[in-house]
Amino acid sequence: MSTSAHPPATPVTVTEQEAKKVAFAAFVGTALEWYDYFLYGTAAALVFNRLFFVTDDVVVSTAAAFASFAVGFVARPVGAIIFGHLGDRIGRRKTLLITVTMIGIATGVIGLLPSFMAIGIAAPVLLTLLRILQGVAVGGEWGGAVTLAVEHAPLERRGRYAAMPQIGSPVGTLLSSGAILAVSLLPQESFDAWGWRIPFLLAFPLLYVAVYLRRRVEESPLFEQMLEEDELSSSPVKDVIKGAFPQLLVGAGSTFLGVGGFYLVTTFVISYGTGTLGMDNSVLLTATLVAAAVEILVLIAGGRLAERFGAGVVTVVGGILSMLVAFPVFWLIDTTDTFLVIFAVTLGIACLSIPYAVSGVLLTNLFPASLRYSGVALSANFAGVVSGFVPLAATAALAGSGEQSWAPALMLVGIALVTTVSGWIAPRISLGHDEVMTR
Template sequence: MTDPATPQPHHNGARATANPKRAATAAWVGSALEYYDFFIYGTAAALVFGRVFFPGSNAATGTLLALATFGVGYLARPLGALVLGHIGDQYGRKRVLVATVLLMGVATLGVGLLPSYDSIGIAAPIILVFLRLRQGFSAGGEQAGANSMTLEHSPDNRRAFFTSFTLSGTQGGQILATAVFLPVAMLPEEQLLTWGWRIPFFLSAFVVLAAFLIRRSLDETPVFEEELAAGEQPKMPLSTLLTDHWRSVLRVVFAAVIASVSTIFSVYALSYAVNTVGLDRTPMLWVGVLANVAALFALPFFGALSDRIGRKPVFIFGSTGCALLMFGYLWSISTGNYLLIFAFGIVMFGIVHSATGGVWPAFYGEMFPAKVRLSGTAIGTQIGFAIAGFAPTIASAIAGDGIGAWFPVAIITAVFCAINITIVATSRETFRVPTEKLGLTKKEEAAVRATV
């Protein structure tokens, strides 16, 4: 028997007040709006930044430098994960989600206002890199915050389904970003390079306002509120994380390199198609739009499937399929056959890659207990994403200039997928573990049993 006034274990209160649909909706909308900002930078880097901010270089070098600024944003992600992860585990998930959209929005608007190299010289690319670092810092806490918020609102048997909407929102942001660039990309070259490319960045002001209002209205998770009431949050979550859960952090780091499939698809392949093969910008942008539309439906499907049969088989299926289909997608671009390009692109990125995206928001978060979940997920994913962020730069460096340069890029993508497959295959299956027991050490499990 227990005193009714005594705080009960987290899972009791969490199940009584959880609102998974609202949390998933807020995560979807917020992630879509946040990643609109992030992806318009990637599109601009592939299509115009080489000529706007690095005009003194030849075409290939300018493109390489522009893609490097895209990768630089991933360097700031681990730092953002450290800072925002600490805030989220110490002061609440909601604060992180509000902060990230404000940080991202101000940086993105700054890029749109930035004068070209011809106007202010070397200061232009320097400021561009600084703003990109701010974008990366914000993104370092975005997905981990949204995933933690949704996972902690979800019932045990549907965690992957509800958390998959965070990634679905990311795809929605990419659709929005690409759709905005479609009419811009059809402008005459001179207009595109002077003012046209800036329009999507200016529109981020509306994005920031909408995301801010949505996330301010979201309730904190019951799990965190009960920890706060019981005074159970660690004063230094990072210390607890690195002392008791460092192995899980490393697992997430190496599993998260699967994100290289996304960066190769959305940045390198677009640049290769337009700048090397000479294909039109508009149909290549449409490949991304249609693939992401397919992903909107595929992600929750695979999340729900993993709630039934397990995280590992679904994840491994997606990674293996991406390793194989990237060869077909890049080869189809080299042929210039748009029918093949659309077929391989939609199947690979829209469907097969969604098997990984529908699982990892739950799978990574389930490796950690609530008190360090946001920090652990953020730090692990963002270090892995930092590696993936430079995949387009690595691909450009090893590919060379010829039409047949795609093959080494497909090889390096397969290597990244193989790393992910190895880590996932050797990880603990978590889809049937109760939420209150996720990620606990043996000592922590004993403490939970004693409390119950």
């Protein structure tokens, strides 16, 4: 089968209404995915270290909880391989219905798990297994959602449509942090006994909404035309690794800041603020909520800027800004002043969200349509593997520096540098050249 970078012979035509419907369905699905995924990260910092990974040492318990958080990222490339292959072989839409169902069920079941005190070592084992299922599902979700949205979009408007699944990230953060913040207002005994479970159980009704919307969208017109013209790759994952490996590495580097940097400024900072600085949970959760709200605006603007200046340029600018603010962000957090902490987290998230806003269009441009689902999924999840260990690495770096914040700040600079360089290279090695016409 062909793996050519060239498009199908005839440009594909879709309606503007259909393009908008697909982008919205992609947004809702990714919002659910990230709600589920981010919820685990927040709970790992506040709940799982006490109720599931029980030890006499607080640092060890927190590290164990973050390790289970990281395991989900290790599982993501497995999902990228499985669902990337399916997405490029049986279709984007069918594959996305599978991924969203998997993560919704896995997250809801976490809310039903007994704690360590009830069933002993089986509790953290089952929790970790469910986290692995989350990781496998997410590994195939984002790449497919972006691919489906882009392949329904007109070429000159891909920036804004590719940004729609990205907006699912801050919305997922708002929902997950808001849910945890709401139940954290309960008395500690009630929160530990049943309150923390409510946000996880909400995954079930949210799953129903996501599946309903995704069942109503059409398959990618480019995929259907490639299927009709016998242009599909028989081994898309293999073909990506053999024929587009530089694009794979650059794609991973370009997404590193938006994922790894995000977990550094949210998941790690929550643990750092409560454990090291002695701050109240509500302050840091509020900071995350405010930052997520601002991130939505940044993502919308970033999508438009990509259409005007190119995704590579926007990525470079966002990476440089993130390097410049890295140390000031942690200096402000160290003051423990409520307003300054909220401002610092918001500033950090806003800057690293600039390259994240254009990750969808940048990655889909790197790969031809016949390999796109696999290429985008593998790129994003290679970065995700490393990103999952960022909170754990930052915790170790903090301990090694005598609990000085310059260590995690320096990590943020390094992550941003990788994305900046990748953003500069990406437009120069792009393989994707298909087009969608609207009527």
